[in-house]
Amino acid sequence: MKIESYFLLGVAAFFGLIGIIYWVTSYEQAGTMMLIGSCFLGLLPGAYYLFWHRRMGNRLEDRPDATIEEGAGRVDAFPSSSIWPFVLGLGAFATVLAFAFGVWFIFPAAALIISALVGATLESRRGGTV
């Protein structure tokens, strides 16, 4: 994960540098805050990846000489189908409609969102549904 972390730390370094230059030349607050925020967006995950790279060393995908055989075994568990993202999307849709058309939309929105969160959680615990 070394290159990944350097990539993100590069983002942080660029925005840190540009943020400082921008502030001392313009004294404009909004742009400076956004540049500093972008600096942290790179710094936090970049530092995290670097920390774990130092503990874990190179993964198979980091090694140019790694073979497919070395990676044999489980990659991960992937859900193949789930209705809950759709239900959650409908809940978000109803929520924004509440802001435009009337507060009563919040009731179906809450019902959809809560059922989606509960359903997705139980689905993960049970190992899948649908």
Place this chain on the structure above:
Amino acid sequence: MTDLIDTTLTGGDIGHPGVFEEVEAAHEHPEHGPTGILKWLTSTDHKVIGMSYMITAVVLFYIAGVLALVMRLQLASPTSSLLSLSAYNQLFTMHGSIMMYLFAGPFAFGGLANFIVPLQVGAPDMAFPRLNALSYWLFLTGSITMIMDFFVRGGAAAFGWVAYAPLSEATNSPGLGGDIWIMALVLTGFSAIFTGVNLVATIFYLRAPGMTMFRMPIFTWNMLVTAILILIAFPVLTSALVMLFCDRHFGTHIFTVQGGGSPILYQHLFWFFGHPEVYILALPYFGVVTEILPVFSRKPVFGYKGMVFATMAIAALSTGVWAHHMFTTGVVLLPFFSLLSLLIAVPTGIKFFNWIGTMWRGQLTMKAPLLFCIGFLIAFLMGGITGVILASPPLDFFVHDTYFVVAHFHQVLFGTAVFAGFAGLYYWYPKFFGRMLRDHLGKWHFWLTFIGFWITFMPQYVLGLMGMPRRVATYPTNLGWQSWNIASTVGAFLIAAGFAVLLYNLWISWREPILAGDNPWDGHTLEWFTTSPPPHHNYLHLPPIRSERPTWDYNHPDAPTVGHGKQVRPRPGTPGAPALVGARSGEGSNGSDGRSTTR
């Protein structure tokens, strides 16, 4: 259901193809679960989601295109009464909003990236499949919300796709149209953020063994950089829109002078999103072009690392130039933003040099994908050069808010999202469906679009220099603007004819399919190693990954495999040059040796 995915076991054993059958039998991952519409509603497969994104985005592209044609008809006459002034305002707002927020971006990072990136890195799916599905549903409901805008009392939003305050405040733009527009973008904004997170996680964590960062295809690199840009830019837009909504309804005065707020703050927030957004729309399409040019030139990409670092430089600089859209406000630091804007020309020039270098002395195959890529190069070059003009404050002051700017950004965005985007459609369509699009119809599509493109937008530069302001529905009759406007309208209808040909091509290719095989172009990257369309969870086995083009290495075992940028291959026609295979030689669609995957 939850699938536990095992990696497959082939590796470099290309001398013993029989091993594959055993592996395939042991590692089938048949798709289970619902079928029909329930499959569409519940699928977390990145290919189904990517295809849903692309179909939705292309439908929206056609809707926004029709809006553009109506506007061009209005402008063909100086005093046309086809549209009322308010209807015209609504049309250009919705045309820009749909094209920018719902077509150009989602087609690339929601559609193409969703479908292609996991395939290119050798992953079974995106890292967070259910989050991926949620992203699509937020995009679809956001798109429906945007279209609903036409049907609410008072009509659609009419403040332009940038929604500048105070024009977009409740006193100047009352009614539901503005509210619905804001909510549509909040939904699609979250959709984009979730997709960005998913892309970064997939690229960082799900690459196949041996797929190091500097062996990733350029398209995947560009999507990684685009995803970072999304994570930087979209939260700012969403925040600005929430603040705008609060101003409209909750009595805050964040962007209104009367209450102590600042309209300029809205412009800062919007353009901190808006200019990276241009590159969020452009970088994926740069990646598409960089995938297609090597395959249709039968050469490795020229200057792989230069391409990667140029992409990073463009993305980084794009986030430091937002206020060049605000030069005429008089309250931004002109030298800072002008310098950074001009600097973007350097990495973009490197990319052009490398694209030309990739084609240089290659064996060009003039199929529709390559034609669209060349169209992109020419169109984007023109848009880029006029961008350099606009980066200079004295020149920008002269043409600001004229048709010169309209022509510039249409050449940039049409060049990328349309020419390169549809190059990608022609290129990957065989992978999506296992069928070919008709190439001769693709060429008709290209030439009509290409000729129409120049006839539409070049007159708009002239109109801008003559002083015609943007966003006007009528204009004086005595300024000589009408003939240029008529030419622009004729060009727009030529483009429409081109896209009618595409519809026919899609229809005829679906009704009378020409089977494509798994690798009709003799492609370089991993997605061409699997079947067309790919199976559930993508790969039954993987080839060894020893360069940035593992499929080509596998199908051409006699050619030298050298890392990025150092590939030394015998020139065609000299001893030791590899035999041509695939589309040009007609030796079968799976490569030269028939050891590719079987369906």
